[in-house]
Amino acid sequence: MNLKEFASRLELSQTTVSRALSGYPEVKQATRERVLKAALEYGYRPNTSALGLATGRVGAIGIVLKGGGEFGPHTSEFMGGLGGRLQQEEIDILVSTVDSQEAELTTYRRLAASKRVDAVILHSPFLDDPRIALLNSLRLPFIVHGRTNYAGNFGWLDIDNFGAVRQATRHLIDIGHRRIALLNGYRGRIFAEHRQEGYHTALSERGIAIDPALTGNSEFTDEMGFRLMQGFLKLDRKPTAVVAGSMMSALGAMRAIRIAGMKVGEDISLIAHDDVFPYISPDHLVPTLSTTRSSIRAAGARIGEMVLELLQGTPAETLREVWPVELVIRNSTAAAKTS
């Protein structure tokens, strides 16, 4: 059913019905109630395309994902939070899949030119990310999950990756560890750079030399955690503690440690970054896992809110947040054995 038919059934003009539905003040209360009730009864809803054409708003937020690796658990959780918040305003998420960085840029051009979304979420930014400049030039509103060094005027939400890893590393040093490994993301991604800095800072503060052999850069997967940990354990001077980038990396690392005949929380201490997945809890691992905790789902929800604010006219430069990260000590960390 379209507006014309719906309005005629109510014996009102399209104008009045439209205004009643959109909450405009100039409609008599009784009329509005009658319209809203009838809309529910007939299941009338404005055609999105017509609405988009008339208002310029299409009620969708875009996110571009690389088909290969980016459809992972982190993205899922993030989108769960984002979608949950947007759903309250009946705004949906439009997912575009691409297979290269180049295709991603092309997709932003397409989304902007065809006015397919009201805004986009940019994620996992690089140092000086070319996507930022492109989105600015396309005048496509966006919020960044993460930060960049690009000095543009845009909103973002990031967690304190630097502080999280610095805190974790410091704690390990405090309880006697000197050979501390880091399972990090790929260089070039801002969050990985911040973590690396946090790690280096903590070590330097205590006068501990940095050994490049104790850093691994890869995806945050079980498998890569396993492989990198196996590599660490083959070193002549093995680490006695590890800071892992995610729960997935930690699971793989724990497996490698066990297979090598060592015990987590005794022979090797482990702290992982916990994005708070509903299906893997650090409290249920054996031993329970010390973590730096920050809900990526909550970040998604907040970013959804920030996008809504942005679209309502809030200046982008006021939409910037750094979330602190909490260190939670459990049983996977213990004082270094005196050798």
Place this chain on the structure above:
Amino acid sequence: MNLKEFASRLELSQTTVSRALSGYPEVKQATRERVLKAALEYGYRPNTSALGLATGRVGAIGIVLKGGGEFGPHTSEFMGGLGGRLQQEEIDILVSTVDSQEAELTTYRRLAASKRVDAVILHSPFLDDPRIALLNSLRLPFIVHGRTNYAGNFGWLDIDNFGAVRQATRHLIDIGHRRIALLNGYRGRIFAEHRQEGYHTALSERGIAIDPALTGNSEFTDEMGFRLMQGFLKLDRKPTAVVAGSMMSALGAMRAIRIAGMKVGEDISLIAHDDVFPYISPDHLVPTLSTTRSSIRAAGARIGEMVLELLQGTPAETLREVWPVELVIRNSTAAAKTS
């Protein structure tokens, strides 16, 4: 830039430009080339809302996800495949998040009434799923990932869950196991029912009694695999073999087995269903993991194709596929110890 401006720059009518862009045959070859070249140059693309209004097609396929659990690794992989195929036609995925079954139904009504998507993908169907009847009554085209018992006229793609588990269970029996556990999904979901039947059939065929204590029904997560396996290991008559529903369940189960001081592939045999995640390979586990293999990403891609065919007029009843599942024996399965 809109069509009017674009056409006037080319000194052509909107009609001709529109036809050239849409590949209509009545346009002179030279004209078409000039238009296509200019479109690329100016970055002109039709406004999606206008296009949707004029044609009734909006270039998006919907998928409704429950915010809680459904944003997981299986969905991610599936969407990676789906999106990859749809992207070739510049069709995007519209994700709607809901938090209840009731909200899911409401969302289909909203999507249909507002003509927000051209079709939807239905996933994880139940026995006699109410969503099927609703989508039919809404006349919203859809393809089901999975099957249902509902006798409606619709397209679907499913893997042979029955055959996969029957085959795995049979193999374990063949190598001497009699106490075989099953880590399955929740009852009521068709795929879980099919797996349960495959398991029961294999046991019955060989005259092995079914012990309900050896079946666990839950999500396919590391944590649930761990917990359910711990439960099995507490039984007086422990299983000597396990069929796990996913790689995630298997990882948790392996952990539980190790913690109990047993060895996978020696004390306990394990076969897992492998949806082929790029980040967890059964060949890299220790021991390598025997699996029933079927790429959920490939299924997503094929379903994308089926949706496109459906929208082009292919009758739904001809769009039905059951994919066979391959049993791959690796080192996690071994002959039962003679006790």
Place this chain on the structure above:
DNA sequence: CTGAAAGCGCTTACAG
């Protein structure tokens, strides 16, 4: 408080 009508940016039947 309500309504008639222009306009959003396309496609396409119709005319040439």
Place this chain on the structure above:
DNA sequence: CTGAAAGCGCTTACAG
């Protein structure tokens, strides 16, 4: 092979 114009279903400035 090309174009003028109606129509898709809304919103909203304007008039009353």
